[in-house]
Structure formats: C-alpha cells, structure tokens
Amino acid sequence: MPVVKPIRLLDLGTIPAIETQAIYHALAESMTGEDQDTLILCRPGQPYLCLGFHQSFTGTFNPAACAERGLPVVRRQLGGGATYLDSDQIFYQCVFHHNHLPVVVKDIFASTLAAPVQVLRNAGLNAELCDTNEIEVSGRRIAGTGGGRIGEATVVVGNLLFDFDFAAMAAVWHVPSTAFRALAEKAMRASLVNLGDLPTSLSLVNAAERLRDEFARQLGRPLQPGSLTANEREAVRKKGLELTAPGYLALHGSVLPSKPIQSLKISARSSICYDEIIIDGVQIRGNFWLIEGKIREAILESVPTKQWHTTEQELHEIPFPDWKEHLPASFVNTPME
Numbered sequence: 001m002p003v004v005k006p007i008r009l010l011d012l013g014t015i016p017a018i019e020t021q022a023i024y025h026a027l028a029e030s031m032t033g034e035d036q037d038t039l040i041l042c043r044p045g046q047p048y049l050c051l052g053f054h055q056s057f058t059g060t061f062n063p064a065a066c067a068e069r070g071l072p073v074v075r076r077q078l079g080g081g082a083t084y085l086d087s088d089q090i091f092y093q094c095v096f097h098h099n100h101l102p103v104v105v106k107d108i109f110a111s112t113l114a115a116p117v118q119v120l121r122n123a124g125l126n127a128e129l130c131d132t133n134e135i136e137v138s139g140r141r142i143a144g145t146g147g148g149r150i151g152e153a154t155v156v157v158g159n160l161l162f163d164f165d166f167a168a169m170a171a172v173w174h175v176p177s178t179a180f181r182a183l184a185e186k187a188m189r190a191s192l193v194n195l196g197d198l199p200t201s202l203s204l205v206n207a208a209e210r211l212r213d214e215f216a217r218q219l220g221r222p223l224q225p226g227s228l229t230a231n232e233r234e235a236v237r238k239k240g241l242e243l244t245a246p247g248y249l250a251l252h253g254s255v256l257p258s259k260p261i262q263s264l265k266i267s268a269r270s271s272i273c274y275d276e277i278i279i280d281g282v283q284i285r286g287n288f289w290l291i292e293g294k295i296r297e298a299i300l301e302s303v304p305t306k307q308w309h310t311t312e313q314e315l316h317e318i319p320f321p322d323w324k325e326h327l328p329a330s331f332v333n334t335p336m337e
Contacts, residue, residue: 006224007096007215008036011208014087017044021074022240023228024093028153030235033097039215039223040093041208047086047165049172051075052146055082057249058174059258065172074243075251078155080146081265084172088163088196090207092116092215098154105147109133112156113145115214120160122210123202131268140193141267162195162204164188176260176274179287179299184264184272186297187289191267270296277324282306284327290320298323 010023020042027038049071051057057073060082066073071084085091094112101108113129120127126138135143135158145158170185195202202210216223228236242248264272275286282302289297298315300308315323 005036006222007219008038008226009212009223010038010040010042010226010228011212012040012042013208014043014045017046017048017072017085018074018240018244019236020044020085020091021050021076021243022236024095024155024157025077025150025243026232026235026239027095028150028155029239030232031095031097031151031153033099033152035097036224036226037094037096037100037221038226039212040091040095041211042091042093043087043089043204044085044091045087047071047084047168049073049082050085051082051249052080053077054079054252056252056258060174060261061172062174069168069172071168071172072244073249074240075249076146076243077150078146078148078157080144082173083144084165084169085159086165088165088194088204089159089161090204090211091157091159092211093158094156095153096155097152098149101154106132108147108154108156109145111219112147113158114218115211116143116158116160118218119202119207119210119214122214123200125198125200125202134268136268137193137198141191142193142195160195160202160207161192162207164192164194166192173264174258174260176262177285177287177301179285179301180261180264180272180274183287183289183297183299184266187266187270187272191270273320275323277327279327286323288315288320288323294319295323 024040049066051060051073053076102111109132117127117129117135120137128136130136133145134141143158143160147156166185166188170181175181212223262274269292271290273288273290277284285301287299288295295315295318298312300312315326318326
C-alpha cells in the first residue's frame with residue numbers, strides 16, 4: 001500500500017494581518033509535487049479588508065472610509081467577494097498539491113471543508129455545507145470560504161466567525177445610496193451568525209485544537225507540526241508587499257473612483273441590488289434586499305421626491321427582475337440611459 005504522507009501543520013496563532021493572506025500565497029507559489037501539503041491555522045492581529053482577485057478596489061470599497069477606520073486592504077489571488085477580517089475569526093488554509101485533491105470543484109470543497117463542518121457539529125450546532133462552499137448553521141452563514149489554483153497548488157481557505165463587525169463592513173463599501181448601505185447591514189445581521197451568539201463550547205481558545213484533530217480525521221492523514229523556513233519567511237514578507245501594493249490593488253480599474261456596487265452577495269440566499277428607472281420624468285432609485293431572487297424589502301427614492309411606502313410594500317416577494325412592472329400604472333416605463 002502507498003505510504004500516507006503527513007500534512008505539515010503550521011499552527012501560527014495570532015500573526016500580523018497581511019501575513020494571514022501572504023503565507024498561503026507564498027507557500028502555494030513555491031509548491032512542487034515533492035513538497036508536503038500544508039494546513040495553516042492562524043488569526044490576524046489587526047482588522048483589515050480583503051478584496052477578491054476579480055474585484056475593482058474603488059468599485060468595491062471607499063478608500064477614504066478605509067483610511068478613516070485605519071483598515072489596510074489586501075487583494076488575494078483567489079476569487080470571491082470582499083470581506084472584513086479581524087482577530088475574532090480563526091482561519092484554516094489548506095495548501096495542497098493539486099494531485100492530492102479531487103478534480104471537481106464541488107468535491108474539493110466537500111473534502112477540505114468537512115473538517116470545519118464537523119467541528120461545528122461536534123460543538124452541538126446544526127452545521128451543513130451549502131451551495132458548494134458555504135458553511136451554514138441553522139440556515140445562517142457562519143464562515144467565509146474560498147479556493148482556487150495557485151501554481152501547482154490547490155488552495156482552500158476559510159474562517160469561523162466568533163464575532164463580526166457589521167458596522168465596519170457596511171461603512172467601507174462603495175455604495176450607490178445610503179439606503180443600499182442600510183439594507184446591506186440589515187441583511188448581514190439577518191443572514192450571518194457568530195459563534196459568540198450561539199450556545200456552544202467552541203471558542204477561540206479551543207478552536208485550533210479541534211480543527212487540527214478534525215482535519216486529520218476527515219482527510220485520513222496525520223498532521224506533522226512544523227514551522228516556516230527562513231526562505232519561506234522571506235517569501236511571505238515579499239508576498240505581503242505585493243498583495244498590498246497600490247498597483248496591484250488597482251487591478252481591474254483605475255485609481256479613480258469606479259461605479260458603485262450594483263449587486264452585493266451577502267450569503268448563498270441573500271443579496272442586495274440597486275436599479276434605476278425614469279418614469280414620467282421622475283427618476284426612481286430602487287434598493288432591494290433579495291432572498292433567493294425575490295424582494296424581501298425595498299427602499300425606493302425619487303427625484304422629485306414622492307411617497308413610495310405603498311409601492312414598497314407591494315413589491316414584497318416579487319421577483320427582482322419584475323419590480324418595474326409593479327410601479328404605479330399611470331407611469332410609462334422609460335429605462336434610464
């Protein structure tokens with residue numbers, strides 16, 4: 001039978017914020033088929049913002065708001081959406097050679113995320129993996145996850161939320177209206193749940209140990225405690241500078257403000273959308289909280305100002321693409337240019 005090679009475990013505790021992103025990038029870029037697969041457990045010492053690879057910096061965040069709150073921004077080389085990260089979250093990061101994981105994306109996530117799901121279940125919580133890579137407890141998102149290929153490595157990263165600063169996250173988005181921001185914060189509070197709000201024995205003190213044990217069990221491979229080499233530490237340092245460089249942050253958009261967010265995913269089921277229309281000379285701006293594509297809540301604003309309360313109520317449970325058809329019948333639809 002083939003020898004089962006141990007997974008190197010880097011249980012790093014609390015480390016500088018940018019290193020929590022730089023480390024898995026640096027290890028993945030240098031990985032070859034001869035290197036050990038690595039599991040990293042860590043927490044950021046300071047809060048920061050992480051931008052998905054394909055996102056526009058100024059189209060996603062308001063740089064002035066980020067600076068005002070003292071939040072550095074890092075762009076990862078993995079896809080997905082932007083998020084707020086801090087020491088109330090524990091990160092688990094799998095850096096495996098691509099030959100050591102399944103080929104199909106859904107199977108990659110199922111195998112690597114089985115451990116955090118089981119940790120939550122062992123703590124008495126109703127946890128499950130939904131929508132390929134979203135971990136939920138009783139229908140509410142409790143973890144952020146992502147993954148992709150970097151060099152020869154397949155990388156899967158995630159976290160467990162013990163607390164979350166909803167106000168800080170909402171404050172730094174580049175949004176089209178204050179109503180959009182308010183709905184986004186409301187939707188986050190309804191769609192996400194923190195371990196600190198749940199009756200469980202799982203804590204920041206014991207989470208790393210439980211994750212270690214469950215990763216070994218679920219992957220069927222022993223963990224071998226290790227540490228970064230001098231060369232790896234230097235690679236991490238350089239990668240941190242690269243991921244936060246102004247030129248790298250400006251990918252997919254200029255350094256000037258881009259168009260604000262028009263659609264924002266909150267969870268697998270929940271999102272915030274913005275749309276506009278001109279009807280009978282009235283400019284109507286619609287802000288919508290959607291649950292599985294249907295309007296949960298609408299806030300309509302217009303120039304000149306009109307009263308929209310009745311219409312907002314009538315839009316409840318309407319499919320988002322149909323919202324304009326449910327505006328007052330006296331209006332003749334004229335889409336904005």
